[in-house]
Amino acid sequence: MMPHRSYRRVSPQVRQTAVEQVVALTGKLRSESEACRVVAEQIGVHTNSVRNWVRAAERPGLDRLDAGALRRQVALLQQQLAAAAEMNRSLVDSLNETNRAT
Known part of the structure; x- marks a missing residue:
């Protein structure tokens, strides 16, 4: 026990x-x-x-954010996600170009 x-x-x-x-x-x-x-x-x-x-x-908890603050938070996260996705695409393209050159 x-x-x-x-x-x-x-x-x-x-x-x-x-x-x-x-x-x-x-x-x-x-x-x-x-x-x-x-x-x-x-x-x-x-x-x-x-x-x-x-x-x-x-950071305040989601239960303490008003609807406007939540929308702003979601918009910011969507922007960050889009930037990360673009960076990933760019890195994949660079890697593919490097592999083709060798």
């Missing part, structure tokens, strides 16, 4: 402060992951918890 795991509740204020610390430390340390690890050790939570808080703070 596995032991029962208990999770410590962390207040929204502590989470917000942790996110702010990660943002401040990211430029000073090698990576965001290292910043999350340092902050997690300071407040006694798992690194992934801090990483999840940072991700959640980076």
